[in-house]
Amino acid sequence: MSRLPFVKLHGCANDYVLVDATASDVGDVAALARAVCARRTGVGADGLLVVRPPSTPPAVARMQMVNPDGSEAEMCGNGLRCLAKYLFDRGRAGREFVLETLAGPVATRIDATDAAGRATQLTVAIGIPDFERRHVPMAGPPGVALDEPFALASRELRLTALRLGNPHAVVFVDDVERFPVQSVGPAIERDPRFPQRINVEFVQVLGPARLRQRTWERGAGETLACGSGATAAAIVARKVRGFPPRVSIELRGGVLEVEWPGDGAVARLCGPAVESCSGEVDPAGLCSDPGGREA
Numbered sequence: 701m702s703r704l705p706f707v708k709l710h711g712c713a714n715d716y717v718l719v720d721a722t723a724s725d726v727g728d729v730a731a732l733a734r735a736v737c738a739r740r741t742g743v744g745a746d747g748l749l750v751v752r753p754p755s756t757p758p759a760v761a762r763m764q765m766v767n768p769d770g771s772e773a774e775m776c777g778n779g780l781r782c783l784a785k786y787l788f789d790r791g792r793a794g795r796e797f798v799l800e801t802l803a804g805p806v807a808t809r810i811d812a813t814d815a816a817g818r819a820t821q822l823t824v825a826i827g828i829p830d831f832e833r834r835h836v837p838m839a840g841p842p843g844v845a846l847d848e849p850f851a852l853a854s855r856e857l858r859l860t861a862l863r864l865g866n867p868h869a870v871v872f873v874d875d876v877e878r879f880p881v882q883s884v885g886p887a888i889e890r891d892p893r894f895p896q897r898i899n900v901e902f903v904q905v906l907g908p909a910r911l912r913q914r915t916w917e918r919g920a921g922e923t924l925a926c927g928s929g930a931t932a933a934a935i936v937a938r939k940v941r942g943f944p945p946r947v948s949i950e951l952r953g954g955v956l957e958v959e960w961p962g963d964g965a966v967a968r969l970c971g972p973a974v975e976s977c978s979g980e981v982d983p984a985g986l987c988s989d990p991g992g993r994e995a
Contacts, residue, residue, distance in 0.1 A: 703980040706736070707786060708743060711778030711973050712925035713953025718749040718786055722761075726750060727983060730770035735986035737768035742986050743979075746923045749779050751786070759800035760793045767919030774802040775865025777826055777927020777956075777969045784808045785819040785973040803827060803865030811970065823970040826931045829960075830863040831939075837867070839893045847940045852887055859888075860936045864967065866918070867898045868932035872941075876904040876914050885916025901929045903937070911937060912950045924953030931969045934958035 704726065707718045717736050719726050726732060733748035735741075750764035763783050765776040780799060787793040788810055795810040804827065812821035830836075831844040838845055838861045850859035850871075860870045869888055873879045879902055888900045900916040913933050915926035934947040938960055946959045960967040 703982050704732075705978070705980050706743065707978045708745070708976045709749075709782035709786065709973060710953075710976060711781050711927060711971055712951055712956060714778040714923050714925040714927070715745045715976075716747050716749045716779055716782050717743050717745040718751065718783065720751040721764075722751055722753055729764065729766050730772075732983055732986075733766035733768060734770045735983065736981060738986070743981060746917070746920050747773070747776065747779060749776075749783050751783060754800045756800065756805075759798045759805055761787060762800040765801075767917070768921075769919045771919040772802070773866055773919065775826065775928050776801075777824060777929075777931055778925060778971070778973075779927070780806055780808065780824045781822040781927065781969075781971060781973040784810070784822050784824070785975065788819045789817075789975070799824075801865065818975075819973060821970065821972055823968055824927075826928060826967045826969050827865050828964065828966055829932070829935050831861070832863075833861065836861045836863050836898070837895055838898075839895065850888075852884065852891070855884065857884075860940060861894075861898070862932060862935065864928055864932050864935070866928060867894065867896060868901060868929060869894070869898050870901045870903060870933055870936040872903050872905065874904065876902050876912050879914070881914050881916055881922055885922060889916055889918055899926065899929055899932075901926070901933045903933045905937070905941070906950065909944050909946065910948050910950065914952065925951040925956070927956060927969050927971065930956045931958050931960075931967050935960050935967055938962065 737745045748766040752762040765773040807825040809823045810819045845861040850857045897918045904912040915929040930949040937943040956971040
């Protein structure tokens with residue numbers, strides 16, 4: 701394979717390497733993701749975004765999101781905004797359009813642009829949350845897992861599980877900065893009660909419409925922001941804690957806004973997207989980071 705063009709983008713410091721399969725041969729995307737996402741030996745990213753032709757109208761493109769471990773994610777809120785910005789800035793989409801994902805079509809809107817006409821703020825319709833345990837999937841009795849006790853070694857937690865394109869577990873804690881996310885996160889992600897593994901949101905209530913969140917992402921580890929995770933946190937705050945329809949979520953990389961009217965309604969995520977650099981990589985010269993993903 702020849703040198704492969706890429707664009708680096710981020711949403712609230714949740715960063716991605718984007719490659720365009722409509723213009724270049726991207727080869728084995730799992731191997732490419734493992735190599736290009738490596739912080740020391742690759743470009744460095746929380747995931748690989750692959751732009752592909754849509755398979756069904758009216759979508760303008762299909763997003764393939766690959767985690768740093770080579771696994772594929774069904775949905776990615778920050779990644780969707782980044783890919784949407786990439787298309788809009790290059791004149792390949794208007795101000796409102798549809799993107800195709802493994803989780804289904806996603807309506808996308810450009811909310812704000814800079815002086816050069818490039819997208820800066822975008823809204824994506826993440827979807828309708830599904831709390832049915834078997835759809836998450838989560839082992840256990842039929843029904844839903846809403847703020848239910850969740851024993852984990854010597855720690856007793858309360859957890860809500862839902863599917864929002866991809867699976868999420870939301871856990872409220874008193875102080876998210878002091879909570880041991882680095883140990884509890886992977887323990888929940890790989891707990892046998894979640895046969896497909898799961899994204900884990902640790903959430904602190906800051907006010908009647910404000911949350912602070914840290915996320916342990918399935919296949920990626922802790923990231924500075926997670927769009928679908930922020931959406932899941934806001935949904936659960938409304939569902940089990942009576943929060944209003946619109947919620948602000950503070951993440952380590954920035955602030956996202958989520959709107960969810962309630963059961964049966966589509967949840968929408970609003971936030972920034974930034975293009976930080978572009979270049980070319982030689983896939984043959986890349987290798988997975990032997991020291992891990994952390995810088």
